[in-house]
């Protein structure tokens with residue numbers, strides 16, 4: 363099975379949480395700088411998805427506006443425009459919508475069989491169940507080579523992606539406007555978000571506040587087992603003044619490929635480094651392996667030219683699971699940021715952080 367795309371949600375809302383007012387004209391909740399950033403998000407994506415409600419209400423073009431960004435896409439060997447995607451149960455989409463008429467790019471409509479047959483000449487109709495299931499839509503997009511999907515609303519679609527735990531990031535622009543009308547569409551409807559959201563960035567673009575969230579990935583039961591094993595390995599560390607850390611590198615089925623602990627081999631060695639030293643950096647098994655570390659991999663160190671984050675990035679290891687984010691005792695820790703920026707998945711299990719702190723109470727300021 364091919365991988366599902368990385369899903370980025372983008373929305374603009376009023377201060378009181380509405381996506382639009384209740385009138386038939388679209389409420390402007392954005393400014394030029396914000397539009398330009400969303401245009402860049404579009405240009406970085408392989409496909410853009412909106413719900414049928416948004417196609418009907420806003421009649422959006424869903425194209426990259428900037429000529430420069432389109433040139434950059436072409437220069438990188440990508441199609442000039444991302445694929446356009448919509449989803450409907452009713453099939454009620456106007457063939458004259460800009461979704462179908464604007465731009466020479468692939469248009470995908472996920473709809474139950476038969477309901478949208480009059481659109482057959484304008485778009486590729488795909489059956490993903492009745493009603494269409496988001497998981498099947500993501501599987502199909504992945505099989506079509508879509509690695510990054512931008513979801514631009516509306517509220518029903520955003521709510522479903524978040525409630526199903528299928529969104530990876532959320533970019534939310536908040537305008538200093540109140541709508542105050544319960545008939546207007548809300549950014550999120552009913553349904554709780556099962557996965558924790560982490561605020562990763564806050565910026566100001568004129569009067570618009572831009573919040574960026576990452577949706578935390580869930581560890582599996584096997585992840586928790588291997589992470590506990592890594593935490594227990596810290597007991598093997600020689601008495602030392604620095605962090606006592608354990609690391610386990612394991613295959614997707616849980617097979618342990620290597621283990622390590624701080625001070626193993628050389629008193630200055632870190633746990634991840636000691637574990638990695640037991641494997642060749644181009645061992646093919648690393649391409650699907652997970653690095654379990656009781657502590658966030660270091661991003662700068664005085665005693666060694668390469669940080670554990672750099673050592674991990676020198677391999678193909680796609681995931682890192684850790685219990686405790688490094689407190690900034692010695693240097694400012696940026697392991698999680700550097701790994702995520704390089705496209706590696708980082709899963710934090712804060713529920714196990716107390717066990718790691720307990721092994722490190724010899725350090726100043728660390729309490730169990």
Ligand SMILES: NC(=O)c1ccc[n+]([C@@H]2O[C@H](COP(=O)([O-])OP(=O)(O)OC[C@H]3O[C@@H](n4cnc5c(N)ncnc54)[C@H](OP(=O)(O)O)[C@@H]3O)[C@@H](O)[C@H]2O)c1
Pocket residue numbers: 372373374375380381382388391412413414415416417419420449450451452453454493494495496514515516517518519520522547
């Ligand atoms: N401010 C912003 O960032 C922003 C962005 C986008 C939209 N908007 C606003 O949001 C409003 C539209 O939001 P909305 O919540 O009404 O509509 P929406 O989320 O765009 O679309 C909802 C429709 O999509 C289809 N749909 C959604 N999930 C589906 C599924 N799993 N399977 C099959 N079909 C599915 C259904 O279409 P059928 O009814 O055809 O079955 C449903 O009625 C508009 O007022 C628009 O201006 C604002």
Ligand SMILES: [Zn+2]
Pocket residue numbers: 632633634635659660669670671
């Ligand atoms: Zn390290």
